[in-house]
Amino acid sequence: MRTKEITLVGGGLAGCLLAVFLARRRFPVRVFERLPDMRKHRIPAGRSINLSLSTRGIHALKEVGLYREIEKHLVAMPGRMIHDQAGNLLYQPYGRDESAVHFSVERAVLNKILLDAAEAAGTKFFFGEGCEWVDFENRRLLLRRESDDNRRALPFATVIGTDGAGSAIRHAMIEQKGIDCRDEHLPHGYKELAIPPGPDGAPRLEKNALHIWPRGGFMLIALPNRDGSFTATLFLPHSGSVSFRTLTDERAILRFLETEFPDVLPLMANPVHDFLNHPTGTLGTIRCFPWHVADQALLLGDAAHAVVPFHGQGMNCAFEDCVVLDRLLDEHKDLESLYLEFETRRKPDAEAIADMALENYVEMRDSVRDPKFHLRKHIEWLLEERHPGRFIPRYAMVMFHRIPYAVAKNRGDIEARIIDRLSESIERVEDVDLGLADRLVLESLEPLASLTEYNHR
Known part of the structure; x- marks a missing residue:
């Protein structure tokens, strides 16, 4: 097993961290990523939502010796700051002492550090190449080069899908192997907005808190950045009287923000422009099983169990997947038994955090009031x-x-x-x-x- 080359499809957070774990065990590892190298290309606006790093994710980063490097990019959030419609503030600590804290981290910063670490460990990256299909029986990937639409078939020994909620590996497993899969979409989506720092670079909100503007059927949140800015995210129904479907012109958007978020609107740089030009993201839960095909393929992270972001555990859960798989490598001599035990061990936990994340949405947008x-x-x-x-x-x-x-x-x-x-x-x-x-x-x-x-x- 140790001589087999492991192919990862997806070079995001989970794929890069898994590559570090595998490469440090001296597995030959190659990663195919549909997007260009983010260290050389700008990330599209509206796709850089901050992440919450907590104990599980921190442990995974410590396991590969990367936490110290990442720590300097974190902003501590020991509690929530609740903003009511009149602009009144209520601070809610997450626990009864200072140990109850999680951290805001910019996705791009974290991903770039993981990319560098994976390459330094010996991983080979192929950017701008997306997986379109998998032939499991003959162990071949169909890859498409984004720059010129060129396609090629590539043999593999084993492939791990770390390609997120829209996983091509999972779709191939559904169609060819008949795995059971439910894609449960929320009737809500999200839009990224921005709160820049003040003229002197100081944060314009309390820096060490996760800010929430709960409004019952929808909410706005804001996570702090190291430079004094905040990344804000509006969660709103796709349709209905107050929804992304009805907020389509400048006047309606401005009236909505003035009515629902009067205290934060003056802090935003250009919220109407951002609202109209940033993409509307979708929110959903992926529940599928099994996660593997013999010794040929495995799903990990969001590809296996995407969850809604309201408990801040999507990344942390995926990082914990990497830790579990790494530990199981010490107990198995063949990939099929390894993949089987991995999915058996992680499936109950994936189901549990999926349910809890959905419950936490109601808490954040409503119960906290x-x-x-x-x-x-x-x-x-x-x-x-x-x-x-x-x-x-x-x-x-x-x-x-x-x-x-x-x-x-x-x-x-x-x-x-x-x-x-x-x-x-x-x-x-x-x-x-x-x-x-x-x-x-x-x-x-x-x-x-x-x-x-x-x-x-």
Whole structure:
């Protein structure tokens, strides 16, 4: 197995990190990427949404020795800043201490660092060549050169699809191998806008926070950049009375922004121009299975399990995929058994984070406006303090630990029922029935004895 050349289709974040893992084990690795080399070409406007880097992704980057280099490009976000329609602010910390923090990172900056690292480790990149089809039986890829539409067939030993939600490898597996796949699109899309720094380069919003303008059926968010700017993203229905379909002219767009986001509109450079000229992105969840074809092909990252971005875990989950696959290489001598165990181990976690990401959309655009939401958070922290290692809020399990997503979801469902019971007839955290709280926690939740193991494995 060690002498086999591994072909990756897709040179984005997951593909580049996986290439680093494989190349450092001295596998011959080549990567085919449809887009031009981003280190030499400008990224199209509207496609550079910031990402949230949290514990799982940080661990993966530390595993390949890249975190120190990336760390200097991060902006800490220990909490949310909620903006209501009148411009009032409410800061919500993510946890009860300073360890509950995740980080904003620019996609392009991170991708370029990973590209350099993969090349330095020996990976060969072929840019401007997209995969159009896979012949699994004869192990051949059909590639198309973007610059002149030239096509060529290329043999491969094994191929890993890291080519994102629209994966050509997955589509070929669906058509040729009949794998089950559901592409669940949200009725909402997104549009990237921009908030430049002030005249002196200072940020025009609180820098160390994820900003949210929740409006019920839609929302605006903004993540900080190192240069004092913010990358803002508007999430809005595709159709309806307030939607991308109805906001098509300058007057309607400006009226919408003035009405819904009056405090942030003056901070934007040219929001109407950006709205009209930046592409409208789609949001969806990919649920497919199996993820492999014998020893011929494997899906990894968004190609296998794309999720909506509302828990900030798409990249982190894909990076965790790379860590898991790398560890399994020590336990397997053939690719087919490796691919089988990888999908068996990761599928439950992929399903769990897909569900939790959808639930978090409702929380971000709506629930955070409810005073009961804040009471529930404070009860969570109270129980976490009283029962360390047994009661860990679901958000913390996902973002600030490496507890499997499926475990986090299952325990989080139990915790939600406990919080429902404790908060149903009170208005203040001081009024929690501590005796009842302790009894519910001890009866319902086993200690997470493996917490240290989860976070250090």
